[in-house]
Amino acid sequence: MNNFTYYTPTKIYFGKGQISHLDELAEFGQRVLLVYGSGSIKRLGIYNEAIKLLNDAGLTVFELSGVEANPKVGLVRNGISLCRENNIDMVLAIGGGSVIDTAKSIAAGTCYEGDVWDLIEDSSKIKNALPILTVLTLSATGSEMNKNAVLTNTDLHVKASMSSDLLKPRISILDPTYTFSVSRIQTAAGTADMISHAFENYFSPIRDSFLSIQFGEAVLRTCFKYGPIALNEPDNYEARANLMWASTNAINGITKSGAEVGWCCHPIEHELSAWYDITHGIGLAIITPRWMKHILNEKTVWKFAEYGRNVWGITGGNDMTVAEESISKTASFFFDELGLPSTLSAVGINDERFELMAESAAPSCQKGLVPLSKEDILEIFRASA
Amino acid sequence: MNNFTYYTPTKIYFGKGQISHLDELAEFGQRVLLVYGSGSIKRLGIYNEAIKLLNDAGLTVFELSGVEANPKVGLVRNGISLCRENNIDMVLAIGGGSVIDTAKSIAAGTCYEGDVWDLIEDSSKIKNALPILTVLTLSATGSEMNKNAVLTNTDLHVKASMSSDLLKPRISILDPTYTFSVSRIQTAAGTADMISHAFENYFSPIRDSFLSIQFGEAVLRTCFKYGPIALNEPDNYEARANLMWASTNAINGITKSGAEVGWCCHPIEHELSAWYDITHGIGLAIITPRWMKHILNEKTVWKFAEYGRNVWGITGGNDMTVAEESISKTASFFFDELGLPSTLSAVGINDERFELMAESAAPSCQKGLVPLSKEDILEIFRASA
Numbered sequence: 126m127n128n129f130t131y132y133t134p135t136k137i138y139f140g141k142g143q144i145s146h147l148d149e150l151a152e153f154g155q156r157v158l159l160v161y162g163s164g165s166i167k168r169l170g171i172y173n174e175a176i177k178l179l180n181d182a183g184l185t186v187f188e189l190s191g192v193e194a195n196p197k198v199g200l201v202r203n204g205i206s207l208c209r210e211n212n213i214d215m216v217l218a219i220g221g222g223s224v225i226d227t228a229k230s231i232a233a234g235t236c237y238e239g240d241v242w243d244l245i246e247d248s249s250k251i252k253n254a255l256p257i258l259t260v261l262t263l264s265a266t267g268s269e270m271n272k273n274a275v276l277t278n279t280d281l282h283v284k285a286s287m288s289s290d291l292l293k294p295r296i297s298i299l300d301p302t303y304t305f306s307v308s309r310i311q312t313a314a315g316t317a318d319m320i321s322h323a324f325e326n327y328f329s330p331i332r333d334s335f336l337s338i339q340f341g342e343a344v345l346r347t348c349f350k351y352g353p354i355a356l357n358e359p360d361n362y363e364a365r366a367n368l369m370w371a372s373t374n375a376i377n378g379i380t381k382s383g384a385e386v387g388w389c390c391h392p393i394e395h396e397l398s399a400w401y402d403i404t405h406g407i408g409l410a411i412i413t414p415r416w417m418k419h420i421l422n423e424k425t426v427w428k429f430a431e432y433g434r435n436v437w438g439i440t441g442g443n444d445m446t447v448a449e450e451s452i453s454k455t456a457s458f459f460f461d462e463l464g465l466p467s468t469l470s471a472v473g474i475n476d477e478r479f480e481l482m483a484e485s486a487a488p489s490c491q492k493g494l495v496p497l498s499k500e501d502i503l504e505i506f507r508a509s510a
Numbered sequence: 511m512n513n514f515t516y517y518t519p520t521k522i523y524f525g526k527g528q529i530s531h532l533d534e535l536a537e538f539g540q541r542v543l544l545v546y547g548s549g550s551i552k553r554l555g556i557y558n559e560a561i562k563l564l565n566d567a568g569l570t571v572f573e574l575s576g577v578e579a580n581p582k583v584g585l586v587r588n589g590i591s592l593c594r595e596n597n598i599d600m601v602l603a604i605g606g607g608s609v610i611d612t613a614k615s616i617a618a619g620t621c622y623e624g625d626v627w628d629l630i631e632d633s634s635k636i637k638n639a640l641p642i643l644t645v646l647t648l649s650a651t652g653s654e655m656n657k658n659a660v661l662t663n664t665d666l667h668v669k670a671s672m673s674s675d676l677l678k679p680r681i682s683i684l685d686p687t688y689t690f691s692v693s694r695i696q697t698a699a700g701t702a703d704m705i706s707h708a709f710e711n712y713f714s715p716i717r718d719s720f721l722s723i724q725f726g727e728a729v730l731r732t733c734f735k736y737g738p739i740a741l742n743e744p745d746n747y748e749a750r751a752n753l754m755w756a757s758t759n760a761i762n763g764i765t766k767s768g769a770e771v772g773w774c775c776h777p778i779e780h781e782l783s784a785w786y787d788i789t790h791g792i793g794l795a796i797i798t799p800r801w802m803k804h805i806l807n808e809k810t811v812w813k814f815a816e817y818g819r820n821v822w823g824i825t826g827g828n829d830m831t832v833a834e835e836s837i838s839k840t841a842s843f844f845f846d847e848l849g850l851p852s853t854l855s856a857v858g859i860n861d862e863r864f865e866l867m868a869e870s871a872a873p874s875c876q877k878g879l880v881p882l883s884k885e886d887i888l889e890i891f892r893a894s895a
Binding site for chain 2 (some may be wrong): 126127129130132133134136137138139140141142295333334335336338339340342343344346347350351362363366367370371374379382383472475
């Protein structure tokens, strides 16, 4: 069991109607930048409710809308200008991970003299950030309780993250009813995303971090149980609530305490999103079972067997047959139960950039259960084609 | 799944050598009150190491030692005087739950004009507290990451708690090697204590808080697996580390998110400790299986069956047989595997105060899976005699 630091200072208000706690934002100042996406929060009434609560609390609200999936650094720069021009005290994100990551980047970039992209290249430059608050409307990235913000630079074709304790939200409001209207494909992709986060933490070479391994298995079982229910019954509160809480706990540190984490599928997928702007969770679903097959061998079989027995309840067989069955079940979950696209060609990606992307991802895949070379990643791309 | 607030701002430094982070205390001021117990931290070398680190960081150290099990309000009052006389900036506890709870009470009491016992009677009076820091040397109470401080008033024969977010430690250092020297009986009692915390959160009437129920089961399986190993191999790092992290997570909120928590065994045990000054974990171990048998019925059997199947891996049988077997296994774990005393008479408690104690505990046992009347508690006492 490795040494670790565990630090989750975000105050979570979870459940129906918790948006009422927006009045607490007054403790962080008087001027708030509200960041959101394409306007679904207006259709759902969340926007009006938030504005009323903020105004009643004496806050002045400035707005930045139009955040897209795979959020772009350009909009972040606009947000930073807005904050500086208007002496903004805090940034409130209402949306999913892209909106929250945009808000985080604005919060850090406002307090940094140079260009915000520098903070992606060197997070140690983050010395301060405006307070970050979130109201979550999509269960997926876990950004509501972690220290990361992922941005895409379309000029450079790079999708990468900045990371700092200063980016941990002060307050996050998690109302599962806000996710009732999330589309089938986004629900499926979000579930794949949180599963991948749990996997990145779970497939660790450390065998004796028993408690956190089991926490990870709890998150995984929750996703496998409730993902399909949420698809079929979009307003099933139990399913939406458990998925929302799973998404937060998949990547807030609780499932990796004591582990040695590799975090390999994400860098590979980030190449796909950076070049092809595909939905992150879809890219992860396509890559993950191929990554699993690629790293399964006599040395790693114990971990897959543990996964198969503890998460999928597979009985009988030897370690290798259990491991292989666990990978089949994972693939079947993504492609049959969640109905996600199963190949890169199905999302319009051909092999022309495999070499380029494999070379770019490899340096970020050097830890964990099995470090990956450029050749390894190329094989995973080819198996995913 | 109920609404909940989840807030764990304590920064945890977990693992070997993490005491080096004591230098970070300088951010909280310059004058620290060090609180500890009977001196075992001197024998173990932790005291010297801490003093050196604190002095090197430019801190001036004042001391309050002599904290006993079931910590007394009298010593807390002494500590408050020390803090006021010396303009103390922060309180550092090095020890187990009793030491930490003493430190917390001093931290709150120093910032309160009246007598500190008022804060037990009405925690809303806690409006401020000195920063609290801890170095844990005993895995049991979870006080290192929660908002509670339990004190005993020997004049009133009352053991009760104050509770406030202001009592959550800023930093807690959890080095499992510090627990290698914990005695057999204290290891067993500490394990029983953390199991009871997990039970209090787990035996909830809410069926659909799936993720947090599984988090609770993970904590329980960890205790059942590693408690006996720690007894037999006191310096087994894997066992001590998993127990330590289980003790923290048993009562930091993660296992009760969305649940409706009763918290019944603790008020009953607090009566025993308040009158007879017995070890808290021993009292809990004696009471718990009798409490389980008392509340098992057709309405609650589903929960015990869930417990038996998911935690103990019991297969076959119907809900009631699984439930009964799960209670037998729990009792056997406490009394056979951990070797704890199994009856009240074995710890010198006879029936003369059963009525008095049952009446006193009942008002605190009115929530959860089965609220308990005075008569219920009397029966539990009699079954434990």
